[in-house]
Amino acid sequence: MNYKYNFFNRLKQSLLNTRKKLGDNITKLVRNKKVDVDILNNIENKLLVADISTQTTQKIINNLKNYINLHANCNNKSFYDTLRDEILNILISIDKPLLIEERKPFIILMVGVNGVGKTTTIGKLAYYYHLKNKSVMLAAGDTCRVAATDQLEIMGKRSGCVAVIKNNTTSDPASVIFDAVKMAKMKLADLLIIDTAGRLQNKIYAMEELKKIIRVIKKIDIEAPHETMLVLDANIGQNSISQVRIFNDAIKITGLIMTKLDGSAKGGALLSIADHFSIPIRYIGIGQNIDDFQPFEPHNFVEAIFKK
Template structure:
């Protein structure tokens, strides 16, 4: 059974809310990407160099990233040669299978590193405007749904309205926020938040941070200071450093990811607004080129639209039109 057919069997039987969110959330990317690949397969019935050249262009236009595309094409050529695939229809399944493998190299890497028997500290970083504060609120809601007690730290003291926005999300999620005045030292806010979380016996502390990129030196120094405070108060923390990037910005998201990876040890990615872009291929580009696992994706504006990332769900959401056409 082909990889695409296996995914179809798995996810048509699994008609849950999460599967539906991936289907609808990836509609723009799917309509753009799948249509082009299907058209390519129809025009080239035989796998040859020209076919691969056009496939390369399609992948690059989906913002997968040049380096990733080149490696993906090389892998597909090897697969075609090894399996003696000459019909382009047969190669469609190999494309989806290879993408899924590139998105997750380890079955456990997509899971949050929640600590057993002690507080988990999660640092959330990213530039302003990518949906960082919204992501924190949605993640707080999700963790509460799992039975965890959560506290929020308003560590972005520079952006006007950031503290108020976090408080609004805190109310929606039903969790408290530790804050100082606007312009206060972020490290001092984080220090007080860690102390409060310890005294309350909280399961998870989610820390917001400023997202200024105008001066990378300041950004790096500030994040290092915040990390030192956390490490001193909670040995081994932060247990996660989640980088939030806006999927609609395409290759700009890649640039941001590189800068933050230099500033701090990013352990996972959150790609927001994936439902609002036709260039969802950026997920693969960032994951592969920076070797950082994708932990969550934003597939809508509702409080429960932040979804744990599943490579197979993602690939099926991307390719389901292709499989349906193949089955006709």
């Protein structure tokens, strides 16, 4: 089977719940109703139900209203294509693949709240780059959760990483991360991915700890971390917007990963995040296996939701 075809089908299957809630509902609506201003109220409801924010929904509706006013005799197909293009254009605005070749080692700091699947996602990310023949090291910076280091070591072995840097004699994550950055430089690793403790975004001391970690990294490499990646859980829907805002205000997020899209009907929230922020969505998690992980591609995402 063609690899790209299989890759797209896996994405399409993982977005099945979002597709039912967003794509199929809008397709049926547009197919069965006359294209006029009245149809916009129905589309607005469908977008909101699909966990797209009020701000983003209104933006789409206003643009569709302008389209109807300019094309009084438009047919259902052209209107439907315009609606899809509106959604696609929002996602394209934050389409920026991560280029780790710009630095060596390229240092990624992974952050997020408790329960988003951050450590598992690190393993998937490491495996993705291992398949690209990159040498990857992991840093066990989550010293709060007892099983975190063990979990990271398991994911490291599964992903084929060079090493997992840990420290059993200290609970200070900054110390572990400092050693990991030095080791990655000494070993000439292509990529260092740093795990951090999950934290509630409204806890000021937790954000201050992240700032301390960043200061420690900069003592070795002033330009690092080269990517500060926030991991989000698709199941929380629009609540992810507040997570992005608070983390970004505290430490400046440069990339996003949306996990658990396979078990969620709230994939529409990804559209809201793209519209509210100018932060690239780098990757998406689409299943439990280590290879259920893809770079985010707007065209594929929209096609998986809307294409029959």
